[in-house]
Amino acid sequence: MSPAARMWSAVDSLRWSEGVGLGLLQGVVGGVFGIGGSSIGTPLLRMLLDTPPLVALGTPLPLTVPSSIAAAAAYRRRGMVNWRAVRWTAPVAAPAAAAGAVSTRWVPTQLVMMLVALTLLLAAAQLWRRQSGAQPRPDLFGSSGVSARPWALASVGVLVGAASGLLANAGGFLLVPAYVWLLRARVREAAATALCCAPFIALPGIVVHGLLGHIDPSLALQLAIGAVAGSVLGARLSLRFQAIRLRRPFAVLLLAFGIYFSMRVLNSTS
Structure with missing residues (x-):
């Protein structure tokens, strides 16, 4: 192998390791x-790989499907998913x-x-403010058998779906605080239910962002490889440790x- 070929192989391996590593972190x-x-x-x-903005926006989206399915399966075995809320x-x-x-064609x-x-700042606030001792209302996750009103869950779905499509997100950053704040679900139960909704929210966005050229298939594959393993690890960590031990340090970060x-x-706009 020529020196140039060896150098290219090393660079390519580094890119793959970076992509898989970022996917692992995102999955956890x-x-x-x-x-x-x-x-x-x-x-x-954007910051570590200098990926173009819209490609950086759309490329992480496909990995939410396998990673959310893997994590949701771990929660499902513990009976923590509210399937009526998902439906x-x-x-x-x-x-x-x-x-x-579709609206990303016109939004600057x-x-x-x-x-x-x-969304990062909102997610940090959501993680910090959640009180560990708060109990969920019986209408969503309680034992009384009374379910949340369908119109409330559907309204949340419309708002979360529109925002998630614009931001190429599977909805967790809004669904989790919606279930926690509005319906008073426990954090882990809200996360489990949001993860089960994620594939259904992500798939339409994947199709549209892919057609708009916002997804790099090679980079998406690298991220997905790491994200599947990371999501399983993350779900196990959440089930093993109390939420407050993980929540506030991560909120600060x-x-x-x-x-x-x-x-x-x-700075990039100035």
Whole structure:
């Protein structure tokens, strides 16, 4: 093998290791907190790999399907998924996600990047403010058998779907706080249910963003390889440790990351 070929092989191996490593990190975060997609992957791709903005936005989206399925399976075995909430949220979120993804044709790229940064800050606030001792309402996850109102779950699905399509996200960054704040579900139960909704929200976005040229197939494969293993590991960590032990340290890290990424985006517009 010539020196040039060896150098190219080394560079290619480094790129693959970087992509798989980023996918592993994203999978762990998604498995523990139900947060993934553009809220984590896009800033990492922009800052670490200098990926073009819209490609960085769309490329992490395909990996949410295998990673969310793998993590949701771990939660399902523990009986932590509310399937009725999934049935009322996912079907209406899917077409809304397609519409949100189409809107990226007209929304300014820098505005989309600022919205991605905002999701980081919102996710950090959600993780920090959740009180460990709060109990869920019986209408969603309680033992009384009374279910949440369908219109409330469907409304959440429409809003989350539209935002997720625009931001190339599977919806966890909004579904988890929606289930926690509005329906008072426990964090892990909300994350488990959000992960089960994720494939249905992500698939329309994948199709639309792919048609718009926002997905790099090679990079998406690298991310997916790491994300599947990371999501299983993240789900197991969440089930093993108390949520408060993981939540607040990560919230601080996520806040710092969000502020830094926001400054990067603002500097690029000046």
